[in-house]
Amino acid sequence: MKIKPEQLKDMVRLRLQPSKGRTQISDAKAQPGREKPPLVWLETNTCHGNILSVMNIANPTFPELMEDIFDLRYSNTLMFGQGSQPIEVLEAVMAGEIKDYFLVVEGTVPTKDNGIYCVIGLKDGQNYTALQAVRDLGPEAKYVIAVGSCAAWGLPFGAYPNPSGSKPVSAVINRKVINVPGCPTNPEWAVGTLVHLAMYGEPELDSLNRPVMFYGETIHNLCTRRHYYESGIFAKKLGEPWCMFKIGCKGPVTYADCPSRQWNGEHVNWPVGANTPCIGCTSPEFLERTAPFFKHLPDIQLPGVRVASDRAALATGAVTALGIGAHLAGQIATGRLQKTLKKGFSGSFRIKKGKPK
Numbered sequence: 001m002k003i004k005p006e007q008l009k010d011m012v013r014l015r016l017q018p019s020k021g022r023t024q025i026s027d028a029k030a031q032p033g034r035e036k037p038p039l040v041w042l043e044t045n046t047c048h049g050n051i052l053s054v055m056n057i058a059n060p061t062f063p064e065l066m067e068d069i070f071d072l073r074y075s076n077t078l079m080f081g082q083g084s085q086p087i088e089v090l091e092a093v094m095a096g097e098i099k100d101y102f103l104v105v106e107g108t109v110p111t112k113d114n115g116i117y118c119v120i121g122l123k124d125g126q127n128y129t130a131l132q133a134v135r136d137l138g139p140e141a142k143y144v145i146a147v148g149s150c151a152a153w154g155l156p157f158g159a160y161p162n163p164s165g166s167k168p169v170s171a172v173i174n175r176k177v178i179n180v181p182g183c184p185t186n187p188e189w190a191v192g193t194l195v196h197l198a199m200y201g202e203p204e205l206d207s208l209n210r211p212v213m214f215y216g217e218t219i220h221n222l223c224t225r226r227h228y229y230e231s232g233i234f235a236k237k238l239g240e241p242w243c244m245f246k247i248g249c250k251g252p253v254t255y256a257d258c259p260s261r262q263w264n265g266e267h268v269n270w271p272v273g274a275n276t277p278c279i280g281c282t283s284p285e286f287l288e289r290t291a292p293f294f295k296h297l298p299d300i301q302l303p304g305v306r307v308a309s310d311r312a313a314l315a316t317g318a319v320t321a322l323g324i325g326a327h328l329a330g331q332i333a334t335g336r337l338q339k340t341l342k343k344g345f346s347g348s349f350r351i352k353k354g355k356p357k
């Protein structure tokens with residue numbers, strides 16, 4: 001079944017809400033008769049959750065994506081070649097027999113002991129490591145796309161003490177890597193990015209090389225419970241229908257469009273909609289510094305005001321604190337913060353005017 005050009009446009013812009021900085025591609029045209037980009041999907045240290053998530057894409061379907069838009073050449077999960085066959089495909093790519101290919105990497109890349117902690121096959125009778133594969137395939141790829149937070153940020157495999165020396169893709173090759181984080185990635189973030197690259201070239205990226213069209217807003221800005229936050233009405237335990245900031249929600253510092261796009265292929269639901277706080281899975285701080293998931297963000301130092309939590313999280317990072325600080329600073333500027341804190345945070349937050357201690 002051939003996919004219609006209109007479907008491609010719809011897929012890339014699907015359910016995007018008008019917002020600052022998002023790529024507008026409504027005037028883009030599909031190109032009948034164009035070459036299908038070869039796709040090499042390399043799985044390194046991963047749970048394979050990202051390719052499984054991408055298989056849930058609804059429009060186009062996954063077979064349409066792989067047959068009509070791309071020419072899938074290699075995927076550890078999907079291919080049925082055995083023994084030397086898959087590695088021979090990679091060798092053909094490296095030899096230049098397959099040009100202008102897209103390299104997707106899913107998973108972290110172990111680097112310790114020459115990358116021996118992730119072996120993807122045998123090449124010339126020797127272990128062929130993921131580290132070597134990324135270094136062999138990366139330089140000549142038309143695009144390198146790190147799909148999922150493991151590939152984009154290096155965690156959780158790279159979490160302390162990181163015995164395998166696992167790193168994100170961008171740390172092991174010296175070239176631009178487009179990051180499509182998430183644990184797992186939303187199928188439309190990954191497929192939308194790939195299709196945009198195939199049809200229209202590189203989308204607008206943020207400072208962390210994430211496509212702005214999917215990661216241009218915080219969860220908090222799009223959240224359906226935002227009015228409860230503004231009114232200071234907070235859930236004290238899971239299951240309550242109020243804002244979950246005080247039970248650990250990382251939405252204020254997490255960039256992704258989950259609230260408007262939603263999940264489950266047919267846009268059925270998303271974490272906050274299912275009564276669980278955002279765990280910040282698209283953030284570079286995930287997982288080491290967004291855990292514990294059910295503790296709220298830590299003490300916040302602002303000029304002249306100290307907002308202290310009596311249930312401070314253990315180790316949420318400075319970036320997170322700065323992010324929430326900036327958000328609250330904005331609230332101070334609009335006069336909303338003190339009202340909110342006095343009403344809603346009493347008992348959990350103390351406000352002291354004067355020099356921060």
Ligand code: SF4
Pocket residue numbers: 219220221223224225226227229242243244245249250251252272278
């Ligand atoms: S803190 Fe979380 S639940 Fe509350 S409004 Fe923000 S994103 Fe929504």
